[in-house]
Structure formats: C-alpha cells, structure tokens
Amino acid sequence: QKEVEQNSGPLSVPEGAIASLNCTYSDRVSQSFFWYRQYSGKSPELIMSIYSNGDKEDGRFTAQLNKASQYVSLLIRDSQPSDSATYLCAATREGAQKLVFGQGTRLTINP
Amino acid sequence: DTAVSQTPKYLVTQMGNDKSIKCEQNLGHDTMYWYKQDSKKFLKIMFSYNNKELIINETVPNRFSPKSPDKAHLNLHINSLELGDSAVYFCASSQAYTNGRDTQYFGPGTRLTVL
Numbered sequence: 001q002k003e004v005e006q007n008s009g010p011l012s013v014p015e016g017a018i019a020s021l022n023c024t025y026s027d028r029v030s031q032s033f034f035w036y037r038q039y040s041g042k043s044p045e046l047i048m049s050i051y052s053n054g055d056k057e058d059g060r061f062t063a064q065l066n067k068a069s070q071y072v073s074l075l076i077r078d079s080q081p082s083d084s085a086t087y088l089c090a091a092t093r094e095g096a097q098k099l100v101f102g103q104g105t106r107l108t109i110n111p
Numbered sequence: 112d113t114a115v116s117q118t119p120k121y122l123v124t125q126m127g128n129d130k131s132i133k134c135e136q137n138l139g140h141d142t143m144y145w146y147k148q149d150s151k152k153f154l155k156i157m158f159s160y161n162n163k164e165l166i167i168n169e170t171v172p173n174r175f176s177p178k179s180p181d182k183a184h185l186n187l188h189i190n191s192l193e194l195g196d197s198a199v200y201f202c203a204s205s206q207a208y209t210n211g212r213d214t215q216y217f218g219p220g221t222r223l224t225v226l
Binding site: 031032034038042043044045046049051086088092093098099100101103104 | 153154155159215220
C-alpha cells in the first residue's frame with residue numbers, strides 16, 4: 001500500500017458546487033496532513049493543514065481528518081474556475097518534516 | 112520579494128552531461144529540501160538539509176549530489192545525466208526539521224530535459 005493515496009481524477013465540478021477531494025494514508029504516515037494546490041506549470045502552495053480529528057475551516061475550504069479510518073479530505077465550497085488545479089495531499093511522520101505526497105487529483109471547475 | 116528562488120528555470124542538455132541547479136531562500140529557514148516531480152506529477156522528496164547538515168537522503172542514485180554552503184542555499188549537482196532524470200525539480204524550505212507541522216515553501220521549479 002502506498003503511504004498516501006489519492007484518486008488522480010480528473011474530477012469535474014460545476015461552478016458554484018462543492019468539490020470534494022479525498023485522500024487515504026497508511027500507518028507509516030499518521031501525524032500531520034496537508035493539502036497543496038498546484039496550478040499547471042507552477043509550484044505547490046499550501047492551502048490547509050490539519051493535525052487533529054475533525055473539521056478545520058478556512059474560508060471556502062474545509063479539511064476533514066478521520067484518524068480511525070485513515071482518511072483526510074478537502075471540501076471546496078462555492079467552487080470557482082480559479083480553483084481548477086491539481087490538489088496534492090501530503091503527510092508527515094511523527095517528529096519529522098519528511099513530506100510524503102499522494103499522486104494528486106486534477107480538479108476542473110466548469111463555468 | 113522572492114522567498115525561495117531557483118536557477119535556472121529551464122535546463123535542456125544532452126545525456127551524459129553534468130549540470131547544477133541552484134536554490135536560495137530568504138525566509139531565514141533552517142531546513143531546505145529537493146523534490147523531484149515526474150511526468151505523472153508525482154512529487155517525491157530526494158534530500159533534506161538542516162543547518163547545512165544532510166538529514167534526509169532518499170534512495171537517489173549517487174549521480175545526484177546536494178551541497179549546502181550555508182543554510183540559505185542548497186544546490187543540486189547531477190553527473191552523467193540520463194533520460195530518466197528529465198523532470199521538474201523543486202527546492203523547498205521550512206522553519207525547522209523537528210516539528211512535523213512546519214509549512215514547506217516551494218520554489219518555482221527547474222524543468223530539466225535530457226535529450
């Protein structure tokens with residue numbers, strides 16, 4: 001099993017709808033979780049980080065972590081065409097900054 | 112102000128050549144990283160330095176040699192380039208190494224094409 005797994009997509013969502021991105025992880029990474037957004041030809045940029053079970057909201061973005069199910073998700077409300085990008089789920093090991101990335105989910109918001 | 116910068120942005124070279132990529136961060140961070148992103152967009156860590164000391168060395172061929180002259184700079188030298196080295200190489204930095212919650216800031220990337 002890969003340490004961090006995502007559905008590579010593409011995921012297509014109409015403008016204004018909720019985009020839901022999912023990620024599962026193995027026991028080898030289980031401490032801190034991050035969602036990065038990467039536009040085509042650009043570098044990854046951090047959108048959200050989450051460390052505890054439950055939901056964390058920041059504007060239109062909500063990260064959800066369920067450690068029992070080893071599952072982390074990102075919800076984007078009121079999706080905009082500018083949200084079209086690849087979303088990378090990443091996790092670190094305890095006490096280390098070694099980020100392990102999933103393969104990314106390509107999201108397209110259709111006007 | 113550029114936080115993490117890399118040069119060059121594009122690098123096209125022949126197989127067998129030796130090339131270097133340079134990275135600099137002006138964030139005052141202690142830790143720097145090199146990542147490789149392949150054609151399928153999979154991003155994987157290669158090396159990490161903390162205060163000029165190598166702390167992460169993934170399974171990377173010996174042809175790749177990082178060097179950190181000071182904590183603001185991390186360079187990557189690649190010997191005897193192969194076709195499979197073609198990828199985008201990202202430099203990143205974070206405040207510290209021991210805290211697994213520190214945000215990593217990525218540079219703009221260097222697209223290496225080996226012909």
